[in-house]
Amino acid sequence: MREFITYKKSLEILENIKITHSTKRLFISDAIGYILAKDIIADHNSPEFPTSGMDGYAFKYEDINQDFLEITDKNPAGFVVETNVVNGTCIKTFTGSLMPKGSDTLIPIENVEVSGNKIKITKPVTKGFAVRKIGENYRKDEILIQKGTKIGFSEIGVLASLNIVQIDVYVNPTIAVASTGSEILDLGVEKTNDSQIRSSNHLTLEALFKSNGANVLQMGPVDDNLENITYFFENSLKNADIVVTTGGVSVGDYDLVQDVIKDKLKAEVLFHGVLVKPGMHILVALKDEKIIVALPGFAYSSTICAILYVLPLIYKFRNSNEKLPFVKAKITQDFRKSQDKTIFTACNVKYENNEYVIDFVGKKSGTSAILTNMLGNPALLIQEQNSSDIKNGDLVDILLLNNLK
């Protein structure tokens, strides 16, 4: 009989798996979604010089009460004006232009009357008005983006403003994915008997892993015999960091995946069986520093276990500060604790009045085959192994699923 470990213990084992990280250099626009491998530090102030934030006239604030100021020059953005501002004068200056030497304040065009080459200030401003100070945006030597950050649009903008063309990122893991089972058919393959079903698992997992930053080698449904499954593993272990399968890990006569992992590959099994629902038959093993995650065949079970176990491995390979989005939520009905396991139940989630609220409207109950329960705006209600029944209005733990799509 296999020994089933607690969910907590299984996470500790996963946490202790050692991973060697590697990095590569990418052009910034190609790095979207990757994890930064080195801090980004500003090598200059931004702006480097006092810069105008509006269109108007640069002048000395001490002249604010003068009847008129003489316009002595024009100062378009992209040029450096030679003329200095002296008392009694101003220089027409535009948004993005450097403030001319001698000036300290900008009076917007809306605040003056112009006659000939003179302006009269009709609506005064405070000293330094509309002048962007040196370092307003960032200061030289400031750490602007920390190692471990996921690169998105705002990071790309900051990198471009620093004139950084390429950055070092962590290499994303490659995951080989396959589904097993003699009853499962790939898309488009014709049914030859009533017990055959369409394989959804391999494609659900490909989507999940890709949306979370992994490269996927899609191996499709694998014919359910020892030879094919062994060949699949041997081949995939050469080309991937993680190999994920579905099916063939429980207690049936035809549960061949576990036999191949244990007897043919002689992989080091870290655990086979966790006190969770769904997914109690999950098997995690190591083979020559590669990680094997064999998930149960049921569609809901394999998806939940992939979220709980494979996504954290992806985060680990990416050396990122990403975490599964566990939050607290208010439940709107009583909910019984049905088994002595950590239980993950699909629910609907919404955010209202500053809190997450969950319900189970439209959710079907039955076996772990029901993947449609994860459509819409889903979350997972988490009931700890040693917890008791939940009461309407309680604050409960949930995992937000739409953040992972």
Ligand SMILES: Nc1nc2c(c(=O)[nH]1)N[C@H]1C(S)=C(S)[C@@H](COP(=O)(O)OP(=O)(O)OC[C@H]3O[C@@H](n4cnc5c(N)ncnc54)[C@H](O)[C@@H]3O)O[C@H]1N2
């Ligand atoms: N006597 C027992 N029977 C079962 C137990 C048990 O403890 N004792 N555990 C049950 C639980 S819980 C699960 S989960 C499943 C896990 O079994 P396997 O991992 O061996 O998976 P299969 O038997 O191959 O498939 C289970 C189920 O899922 C369907 N399936 C399989 N592959 C796919 C796919 N690619 N796409 C969609 N659906 C798939 C398959 O048709 C089966 O209905 O074992 C229970 N039995």
Ligand code: MOO
């Ligand atoms: O381990 Mo199964 O996934 O609970 O139905």
